[in-house]
Amino acid sequence: MPTPYMTHPARIIARRTETAGIHTFTMRFVDRAVRDTYRFRAGQFNMLYAYGVGEVAISIVSDPADPGTLEHTIRIAGRATGVMAKWDVGDVVGVRGPYGNGWPVEQARGRDIVIITGGLGCAPVVGLINYIFRRRDQYGELHILHGVKTPNDLLYRERFDQWRREPRTRVYLTTDHPDKSWHYRIGVVTELFDELGAPPSSVAMMCGPEVMMRLAARSLRDKGIDENAIFLSMERRMECAVGLCGHCQYRERFVCKDGPVFSYRALKELMRVSGL
Amino acid sequence: MIQTMHMPKAGLEHLITILRRDGYRVLGPVARDGAVAFDELRTSSDLPIGMREAQEAGRYRLVPGIAGEIFGVVNGAGSLKPYFFAPDETLLEVRRERRGFKVSEVAPAPPPHAFLGVRACDLAALAIQDRIFLHDHFRDTHYEVRRKDAFFVAVNCTRSAPTCFCVSMKTGPEATAGFDLSLTELPDGFVARSGSPAGEAMIVKLGLSPAPGDQEAAARARIDECAAGMRRRLDTSDLPRLLYDEAENPRWREVASRCLSCANCTMVCPTCFCHTVVDQEELDGNMSRRVRQWDSCFSLDHAHIHGINFRPKISDRYRQWLTHKLASWIDQFGSSGCVGCGRCITWCPVGIDLTEEVAAIRADAGKR
Numbered sequence: 001m002p003t004p005y006m007t008h009p010a011r012i013i014a015r016r017t018e019t020a021g022i023h024t025f026t027m028r029f030v031d032r033a034v035r036d037t038y039r040f041r042a043g044q045f046n047m048l049y050a051y052g053v054g055e056v057a058i059s060i061v062s063d064p065a066d067p068g069t070l071e072h073t074i075r076i077a078g079r080a081t082g083v084m085a086k087w088d089v090g091d092v093v094g095v096r097g098p099y100g101n102g103w104p105v106e107q108a109r110g111r112d113i114v115i116i117t118g119g120l121g122c123a124p125v126v127g128l129i130n131y132i133f134r135r136r137d138q139y140g141e142l143h144i145l146h147g148v149k150t151p152n153d154l155l156y157r158e159r160f161d162q163w164r165r166e167p168r169t170r171v172y173l174t175t176d177h178p179d180k181s182w183h184y185r186i187g188v189v190t191e192l193f194d195e196l197g198a199p200p201s202s203v204a205m206m207c208g209p210e211v212m213m214r215l216a217a218r219s220l221r222d223k224g225i226d227e228n229a230i231f232l233s234m235e236r237r238m239e240c241a242v243g244l245c246g247h248c249q250y251r252e253r254f255v256c257k258d259g260p261v262f263s264y265r266a267l268k269e270l271m272r273v274s275g276l
Numbered sequence: 277m278i279q280t281m282h283m284p285k286a287g288l289e290h291l292i293t294i295l296r297r298d299g300y301r302v303l304g305p306v307a308r309d310g311a312v313a314f315d316e317l318r319t320s321s322d323l324p325i326g327m328r329e330a331q332e333a334g335r336y337r338l339v340p341g342i343a344g345e346i347f348g349v350v351n352g353a354g355s356l357k358p359y360f361f362a363p364d365e366t367l368l369e370v371r372r373e374r375r376g377f378k379v380s381e382v383a384p385a386p387p388p389h390a391f392l393g394v395r396a397c398d399l400a401a402l403a404i405q406d407r408i409f410l411h412d413h414f415r416d417t418h419y420e421v422r423r424k425d426a427f428f429v430a431v432n433c434t435r436s437a438p439t440c441f442c443v444s445m446k447t448g449p450e451a452t453a454g455f456d457l458s459l460t461e462l463p464d465g466f467v468a469r470s471g472s473p474a475g476e477a478m479i480v481k482l483g484l485s486p487a488p489g490d491q492e493a494a495a496r497a498r499i500d501e502c503a504a505g506m507r508r509r510l511d512t513s514d515l516p517r518l519l520y521d522e523a524e525n526p527r528w529r530e531v532a533s534r535c536l537s538c539a540n541c542t543m544v545c546p547t548c549f550c551h552t553v554v555d556q557e558e559l560d561g562n563m564s565r566r567v568r569q570w571d572s573c574f575s576l577d578h579a580h581i582h583g584i585n586f587r588p589k590i591s592d593r594y595r596q597w598l599t600h601k602l603a604s605w606i607d608q609f610g611s612s613g614c615v616g617c618g619r620c621i622t623w624c625p626v627g628i629d630l631t632e633e634v635a636a637i638r639a640d641a642g643k644r
Contacts, residue, residue: 054555077582096431252604273523276592
């Protein structure tokens with residue numbers, strides 16, 4: 001059995017700039033055998049490798065129905081992602097995966113969906129929203145809530161506008177510190193809940209700063225949504241992705257392999273304590 | 277029924293010779309730089325004969341022992357860990373090609389190792405590391421290659437260091453599993469037992485004869501006396517719950533005021549497994565190695581990602597280490613991550629004692 005760190009060459013076949021510092025790369029495994037056997041679920045991630053630099057955990061935003069072509073959106077955040085941002089069509093990169101448990105898209109089937117994000121946008125959630133749109137008849141109402149500190153933090157403004165035009169979809173935007181250009185809501189994301197018409201049978205999925213997720217999860221629970229139907233995508237340092245290197249531990253959980261998606265019920269005790 | 281054999285002290289030389297002839301690199305405790313460490317044994321006189329060690333929290337000295345006593349030194353800073361989970365090793369070589377690169381695994385091909393004088397706590401620690409590196413879902417190639425051919429000669433402890441608490445962790449002082457041969461030292465020889473078919477074969481090769489009943493009883497008495505005399509204790513009752521519930525106990529801040537966050541405890545710990553993989557590129561730019569190195573939850577960037585450090589304070593990191601070792605490890609791997617070897621106590625430069633920390637937290641929780 002090869003080392004769990006074995007990576008497989010994949011070629012970049014398309015590159016798209018989303019907004020300043022954020023790029024989406026489409027890639028295919030070079031080795032046909034790898035390409036033919038590779039499968040993933042919505043919300044899983046790969047470890048992407050830049051030659052001579054290292055690996056970064058990046059979620060897969062493309063659709064699991066087409067596992068031969070992988071899309072990853074990468075935001076420049078450090079040295080490795082800085083190098084990755086320069087990847088171009090024809091370049092060969094390393095990919096290993098898929099890892100993590102992914103979003104509970106099966107459990108959510110037939111129910112209304114509440115998606116909450118905060119901050120600089122969340123690639124895992126983009127993949128989830130695209131997944132639902134491609135299977136629109138399988139899901140109920142879709143509520144997309146997004147909160148930012150300042151209007152400048154609202155990346156992908158066009159994308160939200162595009163989502164808003166989809167059937168049975170509502171988009172709610174809010175900011176803590178509005179300027180003159182802002183014509184959406186003001187306040188933290190939980191303040192949007194008063195106009196949220198999601199029934200207690202809804203499934204909520206969220207991604208963003210932990211404080212925001214914790215407050216949002218509590219508010220949703222207070223609206224009658226079961227703690228087992230509220231899901232949080234956690235972020236931790238992930239190096240091995242198989243529960244071996246120790247970095248992503250969140251008390252007894254390895255975020256890489258037990259998560260990154262957890263129910264609020266599973267996490268609420270841990271989230272009360274800082275620095276775990 | 278496993279038979280108990282007698283081995284004269286000179287049998288040790290014979291054992292080393294046979295192991296070396298069988299192709300093993302033989303390692304055992306060797307006095308070096310004022311401590312014992314596992315090192316290559318060419319002859320039994322390489323062993324720290326007639327020596328003992330004095331250990332306390334934050335202190336370790338080799339001292340004169342009893343003339344002729346071979347395994348008088350309980351342990352040193354080094355465990356078996358580095359021989360299986362290497363502190364620094366290349367996992368992959370990535371060679372640049374005209375378009376792209378080729379990745380190949382660097383599989384180690386070490387000679388088989390035989391370890392002489394392994395203590396029960398260290399064998400227990402190896403069994404714990406097995407559960408991490410030889411998983412249901414994957415097996416770590418590099419660990420497995422070294423693990424499968426190793427030969428272990430355990431030595432049952434007949435004295436403990438003041439820092440030892442294996443009795444509390446139920447890992448010693450007698451080795452009960454994971455060895456090929458076990459020895460209990462008596463003034464005039466050893467009582468030997470086999471723990472595997474390879475050990476059985478070794479007993480035949482050594483030409484040992486059954487131990488007289490009084491020797492067997494004497495060996496038992498020495499081990500029991502060692503266990504009874506062990507003063508350091510760790511109360512493990514209800515441990516995951518206690519540490520989880522006390523995550524905000526003020527003691528974490530107090531211990532953090534003494535802790536240097538130096539990572540010594542994690543380096544000497546025989547079970548700590550955190551590691552990182554870094555790229556080391558050749559100067560010609562055509563090849564990069566993916567190198568695994570030991571890491572520590574005490575390092576500042578262990579839980580750091582772009583702009584967020586999840587455990588920024590020393591109190592966060594000490595709590596992570598101790599809670600993982602004694603509590604969350606049980607949830608993750610089905611056993612405690614601590615074997616009671618006491619190394620983290622001895623080799624802590626400021627003498628922080630985890631048994632004392634747990635006792636303080638337990639006492640404080642009991643008051644509420």
